[in-house]
Amino acid sequence: xxxxxxxxxxxxxxxxxxxxxxxxxxxxxxxxxxxxxxxxxxxxxxxxxxxxxxxxxxxxxxxxxxxxxxxxxxxxxxxxxxxxxxxxxxxxxxxxxxxxxxxxxxxxxxxxxxxxxxxxxxxxxxxxxxxxxxxxxxxxxxxxxxxxxxxxxxxxxxxxxxxxxxxxxxxxxxxxxxxxxxxxxxxxxxxxxxxxxxxxxxxxxxxxxxxxxxxxxxxxxxxxxxxxxxxxxxxxxxxxxxxxxxxxxxxxxxxxxxxxxxxxxxxxxxxxxxxxxxxxxxxxxxxxxxxxxxxxxxxxxxxxxxxxxxxxxxxxxxxxxxxxxxxxxxxxxxxxxxxxxxxxxxxxxxxxxxxxxxxxxxxxxxxxxxxxxxxxxxxxxxxxxxxxxxxxxxxxxxxxxxxxxxxxxxxxxxxxx
Numbered sequence: 001x002x003x004x005x006x007x008x009x010x011x012x013x014x015x016x017x018x019x020x021x022x023x024x025x026x027x028x029x030x031x032x033x034x035x036x037x038x039x040x041x042x043x044x045x046x047x048x049x050x051x052x053x054x055x056x057x058x059x060x061x062x063x064x065x066x067x068x069x070x071x072x073x074x075x076x077x078x079x080x081x082x083x084x085x086x087x088x089x090x091x092x093x094x095x096x097x098x099x100x101x102x103x104x105x106x107x108x109x110x111x112x113x114x115x116x117x118x119x120x121x122x123x124x125x126x127x128x129x130x131x132x133x134x135x136x137x138x139x140x141x142x143x144x145x146x147x148x149x150x151x152x153x154x155x156x157x158x159x160x161x162x163x164x165x166x167x168x169x170x171x172x173x174x175x176x177x178x179x180x181x182x183x184x185x186x187x188x189x190x191x192x193x194x195x196x197x198x199x200x201x202x203x204x205x206x207x208x209x210x211x212x213x214x215x216x217x218x219x220x221x222x223x224x225x226x227x228x229x230x231x232x233x234x235x236x237x238x239x240x241x242x243x244x245x246x247x248x249x250x251x252x253x254x255x256x257x258x259x260x261x262x263x264x265x266x267x268x269x270x271x272x273x274x275x276x277x278x279x280x281x282x283x284x285x286x287x288x289x290x291x292x293x294x295x296x297x298x299x300x301x302x303x304x305x306x307x308x309x310x311x312x313x314x315x316x317x318x319x320x321x322x323x324x325x326x327x328x329x330x331x332x333x334x335x336x337x338x339x340x341x342x343x344x345x346x347x348x349x350x351x352x353x354x355x356x357x358x359x360x361x362x363x364x365x366x367x368x369x370x371x372x373x374x375x376x377x378x379x380x381x382x383x384x385x386x387x388x389x390x391x392x393x394x395x396x397x398x399x400x401x402x403x404x405x406x407x408x409x410x411x412x413x414x415x416x417x
Contacts, residue, residue, distance in 0.1 A: 002031040006102050009056050009079050015109060023112065026143040030150065032103050036095040043084050043093035048332040050323055051103040053083045058099035062091040071096065087339075088332050107319040111142035114315030141302075141312050145295050149323075158290050160328050163188040164233035171226040181225060182213040191232045195220070198228060198414050203407060227276035231260070231283050231415070237290055242297035248306075249293055255365070256283050261411040262361035263354075265404040266387055272351035279411065281354045282361060284330075285338050288321030289313045318342075344375070347382045356383035364401060 002010065007028055011017055016027055032051075036042055042060060043053065059073040062084055070091075072078055083101070084091045149157060167184050170176045185192050192213050199216035200209045204224075210216045217225050238253040240246055260282030267278035292313045296302035302309055322335040337354035340346055342362055346355060360383045366375055378384055378394055385392045388400070401408070 002028060002033050002102055006031065006033050006056060009054070010102065010104075012076070013054065013080050015112065016104075019112065022140075023143070026147070027104060027108055027112075030105055030108060030146070034101050034103060036099040036101070038095055038097050040095045040099075041092065042095060042099070042101065043089050043091070045090060045092045046088045046332060048087045048089065048322070048326075048336055050106050050319075050326055050335075052085055052106055052109060053093075053101050053103045054079055054081070055083055056100045056102055059096045060099060061094045061096050063094070064091045074100075087336050105146065107146050107316075107323055108143065110319040111146070111316070114142055114312075141308075142316050145292070145312075145316070145320075148295070149291075157324060157327065158237045158287060158294065161233040161236050163191060164230045167229045168226055171222050176222075178214050178217040178222075181222065182217050185213055185217070185225075185229060188233070191229055194232045194414060195225065195228060201410055201414065203410060223274070224276045227274075227280050231276075231280050234280075234283055235415070237287070240293060240297050242303060244303045245293050245297055249290070252286055252289055252293070256286050257412050257415040258365060258408075259283075259285060259358065259361045260415065261408045262364060262401070263357045264411055265401065265407055266357050266360055268404075269389075269400060270352040270387055273354065273357060278354060278357050281334055281337055282358065283415070284321070284325060284334070285341050285358055286317055286321065287324050287338065288317035288319070291320050291324060292316055344381045344383075352383070352386040356386045359383040360387050360397075364397070 010028060010031060011024070016024060019027070034042075036058075045063075045065065055072060055074050055078045057074045059071055060083065062070040062072060064070075072083065084093050163184075166187075167181060170181055170184055185195060196210060196213060196216045198204060199219045204220060206219060210219055220228065235253065238249055238256070240249045260279050263282035264275050264279040267273045267275040292309070296309050296312075318339040318341065321338040325335045325338060326332075333354055337358050340355050341358040343355075344359060344363070346359065359381060363375070363378050363381065363384075366372065367378065378397065379392070384397070388396055
């Protein structure tokens with residue numbers, strides 16, 4: 001918990017300075033003060049830990065690749081401005097003396113932005129007492145959800161299935177061979193069946209079909225097996241016991257399966273992304289929505305207000321999904337992709353990445369469904385040229401996906417089984 005002096009600094013940060021008292025108190029409750037000795041690393045380049053940092057005392061060095069270090073000293077201005085806040089981080093940040101900082105969870109800063117987007121002052125002025133009560137409930141929900149998550153409330157945060165964890169650890173162990181991995185996969189007959197069918201599909205099939213699980217692992221390779229097992233196991237996460245929310249969860253699975261299959265196809269157009277990893281990223285990109293649905297299943301007020309639930313899912317799924325994937329030990333690039341999956345105008349100087357694939361896959365799905373309100377033209381989004389090359393055009397994009405329709409259908413079929 002931050003002390004009185006740090007709370008006063010928090011009050012001067014523009015993004016929280018004018019919050020309603022209860023929101024400010026919710027932020028202040030979860031602010032974490034940190035003290036570092038000279039030479040200690042505060043932030044690592046390429047990381048994304050889910051926090052925004054503010055320097056309150058001392059000085060730090062920001063070291064970007066191929067650039068001279070920049071020294072930042074604590075001052076009234078630096079305390080109001082986040083340190084190295086682009087994601088993934090583009091600089092190492094190191095203490096040059098004794099340093100004090102405060103860090104704020106990104107998910108709570110995101111909740112503030114959600115509240116701004118959900119509250120229409122003119123509409124609120126005409127609310128009935130019941131409408132005002134519902135609006136206040138919706139506004140407080142993201143903060144309450146994070147509070148319960150922080151306190152390890154059960155049934156909110158999805159767990160990575162045990163089968164997936166065991167196989168992931170076995171494959172990361174260089175001593176494990178195809179027989180050992182196959183024996184582990186056999187403990188889950190549904191996943192074992194899917195793996196053999198996938199190895200024999202047109203996506204991976206050789207001249208003759210494989211008849212055993214070991215042969216399937218050999219054909220696919222260890223890393224592809226790992227990614228596919230994780231992908232197949234994740235279907236168990238898309239479940240709820242609440243009858244009112246069951247259809248919403250099924251819809252979420254269908255959407256995620258389509259995005260995953262499209263990412264898989266698009267990844268085959270670029271050299272910088274592994275298609276099976278892209279498939280997995282596509283499948284987990286809405287994992288934050290699952291957490292919100294799990295939370296809603298515990299509260300009759302939420303399940304009765306599906307419109308409010310959809311608003312909460314829309315504003316919380318990205319940051320909440322990133323938080324879940326960090327806890328599951330996914331790479332920072334995956335957490336960032338999940339958070340920024342619909343940041344249409346995102347730009348960067350590197351090769352095409354998971355985020356580019358997710359953006360383009362979402363764009364195609366929205367166009368397919370004719371949900372075009374608020375969408376830029378597909379040729380105007382930076383991810384378009386990143387994935388499809390400098391000769392990218394709407395026609396080329398459609399040709400690629402039409403040519404790959406069978407592949408998309410095959411992968412969606414595998415996921416549905």
